[in-house]
Amino acid sequence: MKIKDGFIYRQVAGQHVVIPVGENIADFNGIVNLNETAAFMWLKLQEGSSQEQLVAALQNEFDVDAQQALQDVAAFVQDLRELKAIADE
Amino acid sequence: MNSIVSSPERHPVSATFELTARCNFSCKMCFVRVDEQRISQLGQRELTAAEWISLARQAADMGTLNLLLTGGEPMLREDFEEIYEAISRMGFYLSLYTNASMITPRIRRLLTKYPPHQIGVTLYGASEQTYNRLCGVSGAFERVIQGIRFLHTLPSRLELRTTYVKDNVADMRAIRQLVAGIDERLPIINNFTISNAVRGGVADPISHRLSPRENVDMVFNNIKLALEELLLKEMRNPRTMPAEKRKLMVNENPPADGYLSIYGCGGGMSFYTITWNGRLIACQTMDEEGVDVLKESLSTAWDVYPLQVVHPEPAKACQTCLWQTECASCPALRKAETGSINGITPHHCKIAELFYNRKLTDQRRQGETHEKSL
Numbered sequence A: 001m002k003i004k005d006g007f008i009y010r011q012v013a014g015q016h017v018v019i020p021v022g023e024n025i026a027d028f029n030g031i032v033n034l035n036e037t038a039a040f041m042w043l044k045l046q047e048g049s050s051q052e053q054l055v056a057a058l059q060n061e062f063d064v065d066a067q068q069a070l071q072d073v074a075a076f077v078q079d080l081r082e083l084k085a086i087a088d089e
Numbered sequence B: 001m002n003s004i005v006s007s008p009e010r011h012p013v014s015a016t017f018e019l020t021a022r023c024n025f026s027c028k029m030c031f032v033r034v035d036e037q038r039i040s041q042l043g044q045r046e047l048t049a050a051e052w053i054s055l056a057r058q059a060a061d062m063g064t065l066n067l068l069l070t071g072g073e074p075m076l077r078e079d080f081e082e083i084y085e086a087i088s089r090m091g092f093y094l095s096l097y098t099n100a101s102m103i104t105p106r107i108r109r110l111l112t113k114y115p116p117h118q119i120g121v122t123l124y125g126a127s128e129q130t131y132n133r134l135c136g137v138s139g140a141f142e143r144v145i146q147g148i149r150f151l152h153t154l155p156s157r158l159e160l161r162t163t164y165v166k167d168n169v170a171d172m173r174a175i176r177q178l179v180a181g182i183d184e185r186l187p188i189i190n191n192f193t194i195s196n197a198v199r200g201g202v203a204d205p206i207s208h209r210l211s212p213r214e215n216v217d218m219v220f221n222n223i224k225l226a227l228e229e230l231l232l233k234e235m236r237n238p239r240t241m242p243a244e245k246r247k248l249m250v251n252e253n254p255p256a257d258g259y260l261s262i263y264g265c266g267g268g269m270s271f272y273t274i275t276w277n278g279r280l281i282a283c284q285t286m287d288e289e290g291v292d293v294l295k296e297s298l299s300t301a302w303d304v305y306p307l308q309v310v311h312p313e314p315a316k317a318c319q320t321c322l323w324q325t326e327c328a329s330c331p332a333l334r335k336a337e338t339g340s341i342n343g344i345t346p347h348h349c350k351i352a353e354l355f356y357n358r359k360l361t362d363q364r365r366q367g368e369t370h371e372k373s374l
Helices: A036-047 A051-061 A066-082 B036-042 B049-062 B080-088 B105-113 B128-135 B140-152 B169-182 B212-222 B224-232 B298-308 B331-338 B346-373
Strands: A007-012 A015-020 A032-034 B004-006 B014-018 B066-070 B093-098 B118-122 B157-163 B188-191 B271-274 B279-281
Touching: A007 A036, A015 A036, A032 A036, A036 A051, A036 A066, A051 A066, B014 B049, B049 B080, B049 B298, B066 B080, B080 B093, B080 B105, B118 B140, B128 B140, B140 B157, B140 B169, B169 B188, B169 B212, B212 B346, B271 B298, B279 B298, B331 B346
Parallel strands: B014 B066, B014 B271, B066 B093, B093 B118, B118 B157, B157 B188
Antiparallel strands: A007 A015, A015 A032, B271 B279
């Protein structure tokens, strides 16, 4: 999985935001606010990552058990799919 | 040497890029338009595409999120497409202002591929005659309508923007019907704070603006949207900003406890404008020289901007004014009208007084009606 072209991650006044540009605006004309864990996962997905790798990375970085990590990653990926922000490689 | 002693947090979140102050229209009430002759007189030059693109990158690095591209008429620049395409990929929440009369097939393709998030189109009349009379152009109205129809097909948030003056106030109902005919959900933003042109602009808006009473009548009678915006508006004055521990103090100048912000708004605190000739100023309506952004860097210009702002004594009359809640004036408007950011503006004071009295009357009438129905 990888973040599609045309979703730009920015840091603004200490916050993590994502702006869709180009054709993506037709699907979502707005600004996405990411909290710390979402930003962490987003940046991993910019490079490309599988769901399993994301779960492992989340557990590594944050104080969270496997069950929680699995749920959080699944929910996040679902959100991204709804935004049409993910391309499956 | 001047230095900032203390300051509340400043974040350059929103920017306006005034790509040009030239325009293909010559609207009588324009506050910004310059022509080639005035540009020559001012001894200034427009920025190049490369400079705008570099400034956009610097703005992004600095944490600017919202970016408005405007003019004058931005599409008048032959390099508009080059500038626009580069900037549209940088991840700004992008807005574009245009009069919609110069949307070539190439620009259509560009905007289809890279739509802005928001578009503001100025609509000055409902006929060729009005556009001719007010904006000095022929055959433009049809192009404007075609332009608006095209822009409406994009996923961008579209709004129409009007300014009512003597030459077009009679078109108000027709304009509303015209817009509703395209899409009844399209918002119409009405600007009525008109003053002198700023920064060398060549038009003479004051000669063409409505009188205070005409202005107030216009708003109350026909523009429901503007009325809703007015009722929600708070007076722009340092005293009404929320209290913060750190005040802005430059070189420990008076007042001893500093200012809550530079101008009592987000100007120079959370938003800024880059002028057509490369100066960072608080907002596009502010008649000030600002800071050169090309000499060093944009972030340096942003950092030192507060240093060159001069705060004269606040106007005593404003402190005790009865109509404060209806006052639409701000430092930029007062500067344009009087030459001082704290100057008294009889025209705009009168508008505030009339709004205040009118609303009081309406409230009393509603009260009486309510009592009668009980």
